[in-house]
Amino acid sequence: MKQQKSSGMMLCVAAAALGSAALMAAGCSSDSTTVVPSTPKIATVTFTNMSAAKTDDERATVYSGSSAVVTFTDGKTKTYPLSYKTLFQSSDVISGIIPGGVVDYSGAAIMDTSVAGKTTPFISDAPDANSLLKVDGAPATGLGGNPLYLVTHYEYQTLDNSGTSRYGLLPMTMSLATLDQNKTDGSLAVARMKKIDFSSVGGLWIPCAGSLSPWNTHLGSEEYEPDARAVEAGGTYSTSGLPILTPMTLYYSNLLLTLSPYNYGISPEVIINADGSTVVLKHYSMGRIARELNQVMPDNRTVYMGDDGDYTGLFMYVADKEKDLSSGTLYAGKWEQKSNIGAGEASLTWYRLGHASDAEIKALTTLKFSDIFETTTADTIGFSKIKTNNNSGTTGVAVEWLKLKPGMEKAAAFLETRRYAAILGATTEFNKMEGVSVNAKDKKVYLAMTRIQNGMEDKSTGATPDPVNNINLPKLLAGAVYELSLTGGQADLSGTAINSQYVATYMSGLLIGQDIAADAVGNTAHIDKISNPDNLKYSETMRTLFIGEDSGQHVNNYLWAYNVDTKTLSRILSIPAGAESTGLQVVENLNGFPYIMSNFQHPADWGSIKTIEAGLKARLQQKMLDSGLAVTTSIGVRPAKGAIGYLSGLPILQ
DSSP: OOOHHHHHHHHHHHHHOOOHHHHHHHTTTTTTOOOOOOOOEEEEEEOOOOOOOOHHHHHTOOOOEEEEEEOOOOOOOEEEEEEEEEEEETOOOTTTBBBBOBBBSSSSSSSEEEEEEEOOEEEOOOOOEEEEEETTTTTOSSSSEEEEEEEEEEOOOOOTTTTTTTSSSOOOEEEEEEEEOTTTOOEEEEEEEEOOGGGGOOOOOOOOEEEEOSSOOOOOOOSSSOOHHHHHTOOOOTOOOBTHHHHHHHHHHTTOOOOOGSSSSOOOEEOOTTTTEEEEEEGGGGSOOOEEEEETTTSSEEEEEEOOSEEOOOOOEEEEETTTEEHHHHHHHOOOOOOOOTEEEEEEEEEEEEEEEHHHHHHTTOOOOHHHHEEEOOTTTEEEEEEEOOOOOTTTTEEEEEEETTTHHHHHHHSSSSHHHHHTTEEEEEEEEEEEEETTTTTTTEEEEEEGGGGGGGOEEESOOOSOOOOOOOOTOEEEEEEEEEOOOOOOOOOOOOOOOOOOEEEEEEOOOOOOOSSSSOOBBBBTTTOOOEEEEEEEEEEEEEEEESSSSSSSSEEEEETTTTTEEEEEEOOOOOEEEEEEEEEEEEEEEEEEEEEEOOOOOOOOTTTTOHHHHHHHHHHHHEEEHHEEEEEEEEEOOOOEEEEEOOOOOO
């Protein structure tokens, strides 16, 4: 009997290590006095700081030399080396589809005829936003793993075959990849590819960054909205001389259609059904700006939006209903400066621009600029003097004198959002406001300001002082990441309550770059600090803000990890020289596996790197030609394609 008891006890101890189901199967009571050691849980996740790229081979490719370091509740640590995995490139052919191929409303390829005898499809070298997601009921991939979907933006085409800029001159596109997720290790592989059809919403205009909504839809963007004033005046892009709406004329295969600039610069939402079919909506009620992305707050109603370019604004949208962006109230922020140290600090107050539904505003898109505003060219009683970014070669960033026509408040608020905000008194002096992310636990929003210059400097004096000088900061070309504090119980500047618990009331610099004189290879920003932050994504579990660069001040751009508790900044990914770090998404748990999605676009684009050492540039160009990341044109080497991928090796975060 004694031997049997001992054997049974050993069985129970062994079963205990397997969990409660094993205890029951072994006939062991959960009331057993057997002490089962608890499994230590993750206490913190940090990242080691990899060195900046040094060799030509490192500078010409994408790689990670970082590791994730997990500290457990028992004090032990484990290190997880990271590596970059390419899923596909924008020029690949998958399921007969070129992911970055530019197409018209019918799905036909738009061709590059810029060089005689060399007609080829336009293929974007600029993949941007990613949304990796799971849809319940999705069909099997045929590869044995879990089916997932990946939405990817293609922002623009850098150059055509002749070497001429095509930025903003083509309709753009999104792809939907069906991915197979290995059930054992979580690795991803492409199973199928298709294009997302935007013909029902008039096509897609310069999609930049994006986010995955809390209700599992893709929230995209349309950046640098076409200037309706310039379009009405017959304006053209200054660099090409082509009409501003050229991209959409190409999209409709040059059919004789009446195009409105007010259909672009709108927030697109992509719904992915289980079978891979998609529904695309454009949310006109969210306003019309140079939208970098939309970031939804934990209430599923409040949204913050980056407004890219010079002389732009900070905008907040509060939807009427949770998980429904089809109607709501739009606000514009006012910076009330408290400090000019570093990236500065300010309290934030809010102007209510208006309330509307998508249907109401879409019905107004037949209006022209002159239907909404009167204009003059000098200080005139009854006219507001403003300065905003108009995103065109005709007027650009300009001082304007505008007077709202009777009954046009709603049209102005949602179709001329930045101009109307400036008229009301909101701050439109921000410079390249880009990525936005949220820290739900601490009620913070993080906001990337790629550069601090122009309107963010003191422009109160001189020959042509700005009409308003809310922001007065020292110039910092390397830029900064700001932290916005959120709270409830707030009212707008008219005294009306704002129906949100996530209203930003204070904005301060969190991380700043550092401008330097050009070093030996051509960096003009400190190599161990962020430079020109763009993409931002925050991980609640890792307590880490991830920061992707869009910098001409670093020869190689980097992806960084910043721990908000320890204040530690770590370089975790190096991007090929001349390329931008894009497509950032942090997925903490998808069928049990975590991912950091990360792309790069336009490798070997030297336009913004003014000081790169000539010998280094020649060597890197040759390496990228050899790898296929670049091609030769009649005027030199140009980007050929971008890559879509992810950081592999992360620890399970459960």
